[in-house]
Amino acid sequence: MSASPVVTRFAPSPTGHLHVGGARSALFCWAYAKNQGGRFMLRIEDTDAARSSDDSARGIMEDLAWLGIEWDDGPVLSLADGRTVGGDARGVGPYFQARRVSLYNRCAEQLVKAGRAYPAFETPEVIDAQRREAVAAKKTYRYPRPEEIEPGRFNDALKARWDRALAGESHVLRFVAPAHEIIVQDRVLGAVKIAAGELDDFVIRKADGFPTYHFAVVVDDETMGVSHVMRAQEHLANTPRHVALQQALGFRTPIYAHMPLIMNMDNSKMSKRDKAKAARAKLQERVSKGLTPAAAAAALELPESEVASFLAKDNDSLAVAERIARVYDVTLPEIEVCDFRAAGYLPEAMCNFLGLLGWNPGMKSPDGKDLEKFDLAFLRQHFSIERIGRTNSKFDRLKLLAFNADAIAALPDAEFAARWRHWCEEFEPALVRAVPTDRWPWLARAVKARARTLRDGAKAAAFALLDDASYTLDQGAVAKHLQSAGGAGLRLLADARARLAAAEPFEPEVLHGVLEQMAQQNGGMGLVAQPIRVAIAGVAVSPPLPESLAVLGKARVLARIDRCIGLAST
RNA sequence: GGCCCCAUCGUCUAGCCCGGUCCAGGACGUCAGGUUCUCAUCCUGAAAACAGGGGUUCGAAUCCCCUUGGGGUCACCA
Numbered sequence: 001m002s003a004s005p006v007v008t009r010f011a012p013s014p015t016g017h018l019h020v021g022g023a024r025s026a027l028f029c030w031a032y033a034k035n036q037g038g039r040f041m042l043r044i045e046d047t048d049a050a051r052s053s054d055d056s057a058r059g060i061m062e063d064l065a066w067l068g069i070e071w072d073d074g075p076v077l078s079l080a081d082g083r084t085v086g087g088d089a090r091g092v093g094p095y096f097q098a099r100r101v102s103l104y105n106r107c108a109e110q111l112v113k114a115g116r117a118y119p120a121f122e123t124p125e126v127i128d129a130q131r132r133e134a135v136a137a138k139k140t141y142r143y144p145r146p147e148e149i150e151p152g153r154f155n156d157a158l159k160a161r162w163d164r165a166l167a168g169e170s171h172v173l174r175f176v177a178p179a180h181e182i183i184v185q186d187r188v189l190g191a192v193k194i195a196a197g198e199l200d201d202f203v204i205r206k207a208d209g210f211p212t213y214h215f216a217v218v219v220d221d222e223t224m225g226v227s228h229v230m231r232a233q234e235h236l237a238n239t240p241r242h243v244a245l246q247q248a249l250g251f252r253t254p255i256y257a258h259m260p261l262i263m264n265m266d267n268s269k270m271s272k273r274d275k276a277k278a279a280r281a282k283l284q285e286r287v288s289k290g291l292t293p294a295a296a297a298a299a300l301e302l303p304e305s306e307v308a309s310f311l312a313k314d315n316d317s318l319a320v321a322e323r324i325a326r327v328y329d330v331t332l333p334e335i336e337v338c339d340f341r342a343a344g345y346l347p348e349a350m351c352n353f354l355g356l357l358g359w360n361p362g363m364k365s366p367d368g369k370d371l372e373k374f375d376l377a378f379l380r381q382h383f384s385i386e387r388i389g390r391t392n393s394k395f396d397r398l399k400l401l402a403f404n405a406d407a408i409a410a411l412p413d414a415e416f417a418a419r420w421r422h423w424c425e426e427f428e429p430a431l432v433r434a435v436p437t438d439r440w441p442w443l444a445r446a447v448k449a450r451a452r453t454l455r456d457g458a459k460a461a462a463f464a465l466l467d468d469a470s471y472t473l474d475q476g477a478v479a480k481h482l483q484s485a486g487g488a489g490l491r492l493l494a495d496a497r498a499r500l501a502a503a504e505p506f507e508p509e510v511l512h513g514v515l516e517q518m519a520q521q522n523g524g525m526g527l528v529a530q531p532i533r534v535a536i537a538g539v540a541v542s543p544p545l546p547e548s549l550a551v552l553g554k555a556r557v558l559a560r561i562d563r564c565i566g567l568a569s570t
Numbered sequence: 571g572g573c574c575c576c577a578u579c580g581u582c583u584a585g586c587c588c589g590g591u592c593c594a595g596g597a598c599g600u601c602a603g604g605u606u607c608u609c610a611u612c613c614u615g616a617a618a619a620c621a622g623g624g625g626u627u628c629g630a631a632u633c634c635c636c637u638u639g640g641g642g643u644c645a646c647c648a
Contacts, residue, residue: 206646237643370596449611529607
């Protein structure tokens with residue numbers, strides 16, 4: 001008899017973008033399946049009809065694909081390179097839970113007929129009231145099982161309830177929680193025991209006919225052949241419910257591995273609401289400095305009432321937060337995978353960093369230091385559940401940034417140029433338009449060491465975007481590098497203009513030679529470079545000059561120098 | 571609050587299972603130097619942790635217990 005194949009799954013609900021925590025879960029599930037020669041499955045848990053959307057499902061799939069986490073089984077997605085991921089090779093689909101409702105209903109009926117589930121007719125309002133009462137009395141609320149329900153027996157009372165349900169009366173289905181202790185054998189945490197009586201008769205099918213998460217998960221993991229359930233620890237408390245359900249349905253219990261959580265640096269939960277918090281903090285700071293809400297609303301082009309409610313924490317609208325970020329120049333924290341992509345992070349850096357949050361290879365690199373740089377190929381080769389940690393980790397963006405900087409530095413120049421351009425086409429198109437294609441590699445080379453993110457690269461390249469006839473010259477820089485010492489810098493600049501006008505071809509190597517020669521004749525590169533830099537960039541900071549000059553081209557360089565000399569001489 | 575999980579530098583962590591080789595190693599960050607045409611990169615060095623208290627033991631970061639602290643979860647959300 002062969003060992004059952006390893007099948008892991010990532011099962012997001014399509015109610016928004018892919019969160020980094022979800023990405024880490026998916027990464028580990030993928031890595032383990034691949035390590036074991038098994039299959040990684042993607043299932044969309046869209047049983048919350050009101051909050052789910054196809055756009056979200058698609059966005060999550062695209063984010064996973066961007067990271068390089070590709071699923072063997074699941075919805076089909078076409079990639080940019082023409083390949084597709086997903087499919088139903090094992091014939092266990094569909095992979096959207098909303099399309100599996102009849103399956104859940106069959107299982108639910110089986111439970112009812114076995115006396116392990118029953119229709120309940122209280123309205124949500126009634127249940128809420130009971131719950132509030134319990135909270136007010138400082139007691140733990142547990143749904144009180146009707147006395148007429150006998151565990152394991154489809155008695156007359158249950159039959160009567162079932163008939164009412166079949167007749168169309170609004171109801172939910174509740175599970176008859178077991179009277180015995182439940183033990184979850186977790187591969188990360190060990191044996192977790194839940195005493196009998198801790199579980200109450202939870203809902204397995206909602207009034208709208210959709211299964212609850214607990215029920216759908218259990219039915220799907222069984223019918224889809226999932227062997228290993230790896231998920232975040234926030235699900236640990238749900239697991240006894242799932243085990244109880246499996247036992248009642250006669251299902252196998254998969255192997256569980258609960259991973260530690262990823263938290264903010266302040267130990268709060270990472271959530272998309274952090275964006276609203278950051279924007280609100282900024283706006284409040286402005287308001288405390290005298291900005292009136294009315295003026296803010298005008299600047300934001302939003303109704304005053306909406307701004308007021310946002311400020312009052314009555315809503316966490318992402319749209320408002322993003323508007324504030326743009327108008328008041330706040331950087332919203334990246335929370336979702338697409339945020340990191342837009343911020344100019346490389347997928348390999350994300351996967352590497354995420355792979356180290358709660359797991360590590362426990363290996364040394366050739367230089368004897370702990371090995372912590374690796375790619376997806378390494379991860380799938382070496383991943384193991386045994387090395388998953390038990391403690392929550394904080395998401396340190398500075399370390400991620402360092403990883404990203406290293407990943408960029410490790411890219412060959414040509415590849416960086418291509419990938420950076422690709423990113424700019426989507427997020428910084430003006431730069432792509434401003435620089436001729438054949439000069440792009442020079443720009444990329446000049447910018448690479450300054451780019452901890454692809455967006456940094458675009459910032460460093462800002463000089464290329466300036467309008468030759470109207471860009472601002474920093475007065476301090478002009479005074480320091482051009483006008484001081486009796487205008488020595490200006491005289492050098494005039495000399496440089498003449499030499500640059502004669503430089504041919506106008507390419508980095510030639511320009512480097514021109515500058516070197518000037519440096520030798522004029523007391524060092526520092527004295528020569530800064531005046532030219534101020535002239536062409538308007539400020540005393542820019543990427544290396546030879547490349548910068550070549551990117552602009554002779555005509556623009558001469559125009560800028562002429563304008564600068566004119567402005568600085570008066 | 572009930573239940574559950576966790577506990578090594580500021581942060582991610584190695585070491586813990588199979589006690590001694592650990593006055594605890596690496597990385598990020600920080601600080602101090604150096605290289606460099608600015609900025610950045612790069613190089614060198616430094617400071618920085620076993621939460622506390624009890625056990626067990628010749629010996630504990632490693633095993634046990636308690637305290638404290640942090641986290642998760644208590645929906646007709648997933």
